[in-house]
Amino acid sequence: MITTAATRTVPPNISQSQLWEGLKIKARNPIGFIGAFKESTVISEHENGLVRRAVTTTGTIMTEDITFVEPTWVHFKAREDIHEVYNIISTDEQGRLLLTYSFNRTEPGVQPGSEEERELTKNWVKIAGGGVEQSIKKVEELIKEGKL
Numbered sequence: 180m181i182t183t184a185a186t187r188t189v190p191p192n193i194s195q196s197q198l199w200e201g202l203k204i205k206a207r208n209p210i211g212f213i214g215a216f217k218e219s220t221v222i223s224e225h226e227n228g229l230v231r232r233a234v235t236t237t238g239t240i241m242t243e244d245i246t247f248v249e250p251t252w253v254h255f256k257a258r259e260d261i262h263e264v265y266n267i268i269s270t271d272e273q274g275r276l277l278l279t280y281s282f283n284r285t286e287p288g289v290q291p292g293s294e295e296e297r298e299l300t301k302n303w304v305k306i307a308g309g310g311v312e313q314s315i316k317k318v319e320e321l322i323k324e325g326k327l
Contacts, residue, residue: 180291181284181300185307189276193318195268197327198276199250201318202266206245206253209233212317213310261285266314278315280307 189198205212206229208219218234228246235241241261246254255264267279282303289296321327 181282181286181289181296181303183300183303183307184279184281185304185311186277186279187308187311187315188271189278189315190319191275193276193315193322195250195276197322198268198278198318200327201314201321202253202268203247204321205266205314205317206247206255207231211320212314214313215306215310278311280311280314282307 201212207221209216210219215235216233217236220232222230222232222242224230227248228244230242230244232240232242239261242258244256244258246256248254251268253266255262255266257263262282262284264283265279265281267281269277269279271277284303286296286299289299318327
């Protein structure tokens with residue numbers, strides 16, 4: 180199991196409510212927020228979330244149950260048991276807004292504690308950080324376009 184997290188400071192021009200709305204948009208369609216997906220379709224919606232079918236850039240097809248816990252986190256759970264992801268909004272001790280992406284990911288055939296697992300973990304730390312950074316940029320873009 181690969182378990183990683185990355186946190187970035189959110190620029191002061193983005194409010195918590197704008198960031199939250201951005202994460203909800205990302206849950207519906209992650210394209211533009213993170214580079215791992217090439218297709219996403221909402222299958223159903225419920226009071227606290229939705230179910231989406233997503234296709235990654237590598238061709239993996241998954242169905243994700245997504246839960247919103249307003250105003251602080253979004254939980255993504257792949258039904259295929261490939262991964263579980265949290266997008267968490269918090270603040271630091273100075274009151275600056277933070278965004279964290281945390282991943283738990285199964286890599287079939289990778290032995291726990293192996294060098295391969297350590298290398299994959301390093302890679303996923305970079306992926307998590309890049310995803311947070313790209314998501315923040317996308318929220319800024321949506322704000323400039325007047326969509327948030």
